[in-house]
Amino acid sequence: MPAFLSEDWFSTVEQLSAQAGDLNLSPALQNLAVNFVVSDAGKNTEMSLIGGKLQKGLVENAKTTLNMDAETLRKVFLEFDLTAAMQAFMTGKIKVQGDMSQLMALQTAKPSTEQKSLYKQILQETV
Template identity: 30%
Template sequence: MEVILDMAFPFLSSEWMDAARAIRAKYQDQAPKITAVIRINQVITDVPFGDGTVKSYMDTSTGAMNDQAAAMQAFMGGKIKVAGDMMKMMALQTQMPQTDITAKVAEEIKAITE
């Protein structure tokens, strides 16, 4: 299936997921290895499509993806709830590689997000 990367899709829609995966695949050989592993169940409420279950507020999820300060504000305001090994999740903040390639991937994912 051909994925169109020059248009935006609703966050977490099937089309958005396909486009985000295509962007990741495009840079797979250039991106640094991810050394941290974590599995998170996410529940987003008020999703405008589908039957899925991912838990946070839709406006919070898109805002948190685009703005780290918005993510912290949503967390402190109770719009993002965390259960489980909080220390492991917090440790990821310093373990995720930050390079020009990871910034380009993030920029392209933002560009495909409505």
């Protein structure tokens, strides 16, 4: 299993995402593009969430960038831990640049069964 945020991990995520096909997302999540700058062990990793899928690198059409550490990203976006999300935001572990309304879409739109399944597979393939 590849280490979280490594090149091999992103390759695995790409393969699993391709296999997952349509995630049956709500319109709010289908149109959502968010960039992430994730700090881990003194280095930053750039990635994005677009169309409900995680990918390496930033996307130009994202109106929001979230800065956080790797542990927070894992809990909030792979484990769908909403309590961790609120705690991280309130304690400054998640810093927001850009359009805050994008976060409201993340908060109010429920992930589909297909998206949860994809993220569960990604989590199972992550060290």
